[in-house]
Amino acid sequence: MQETTTLAPEATAPAPDVPAGGEEAAGPGRPSLWRSRNFLLLWTGQTVGELGAQISTVAVPLLAATTLKASVFQISLLTFLSWLPYLLFSLPAGVIADRVDQRRLMIWCDLGRMALMASLPVVALVSELSLWHLYTVVGLTGVLTVLFNIAYKSKLPRMVEAHQLVDGNAKLSMSKDFAELIGPSISGVLIGLVGATRTFFGNGLAFLVSAVTLFLIKEPPGAGPVERDAEEQDRTPLRTQMTEGLSFIRRQPILRKILACTTTSNFWVMAAGSIEVTFMVRELRAPSWMVGLVFSVSAVGGLAVGALTQRISQRVGTARIIWVSMAVPGPLYLLMPLAQPGWGVLLYGLGLAAFSANAVLYNVAATSYQQSITPTQLLGRVNASFLWICYGAIPLGALTGGLLASALGLRTALLICVLGTWSAALFVYCSPLRGMRDMPETAPGEER
Incomplete structure (x- = not known):
């Protein structure tokens, strides 16, 4: 799934005299992220956190289906509740992230x-766990996840130099692909050993590790929250503050195209x-172990490209790679609806691997561009606006896929979906990005 993701190392705000997308360690003034204690702490914590998230992705529906005997519709509500906070809370969360110390906000979100x-196994041990308790946990966790994601997306440009943005985003994106590769397997093993309920102790531990690594980060002077004048904050209505991110995006033609591309x-x-999954099981008659293998193959694509993102971006151009990464892998998506029973199901995995590679390149480049041109004091609200719109399309897309499959059949519906995914490239191809090689450090007419 395409999204704009980020994170953070050491140093202060991006240096204006360093071109974005340059060589990572070209000289004494351009230190490698491998030597940044802050970045390594953050990277470690987020890797563990992503692993915990992947464990819960499997454990939550299994807990509902097996232990709580939930119906198919009741299980589907868990997915709905996990994404609903992005629609309800993204815009106010952006205002909060711009007003408070973002590192402390992230720590409190992790602890929450x-x-x-941890409440799930604890309640199960002392009494009977209910489906409503699980709904509450999923919904509240979703709210804290929205706050956390917006805060850490806004924190990175304040902690790294401009030429480190692409590399930092790429390394953190690799963490997600690594977690997607091994997380479901670890979840399956844990569920088999201790049961679905006790598996959530592992999730709690992952969030604790993330909080500890954030606590250990030593911020340099000037890396704290960017405060507005108190009187100006009081004079500005909350609704106006919530929509300032949308107003900024509206004034930036490239950001508008990136937003349209990501949402589509x-x-x-x-x-x-x-x-x-229904296509692979019913149409291709794939056993469960082969379905798992397909998703593992897809994660390899993101991991492989993630390790080379910095080099690829430098070779192609940090701005040009945004539309190239969306357009070039498109034909490989057609392998998914063309997959056949037997070992031919791996064609689906290859198509997914192409998309995973595209997602890493696109997400890193698009996020780095967004960070590099957005004024520091608006980062939280701009990130929130992106999440509000991009993630708001997710439940509608899920509903559309089911309707298409019911009306046209699984293979035809899948073909329409992959062509729709590839069509998103048109937004960034038909934009000023096509005439640019590298990203600017500020938007025209804007100051950081």
């Missing part, structure tokens, strides 16, 4: 999520995702 996850891609990717 740890407590919520999310819509069709989720439409495909809502029917892909």
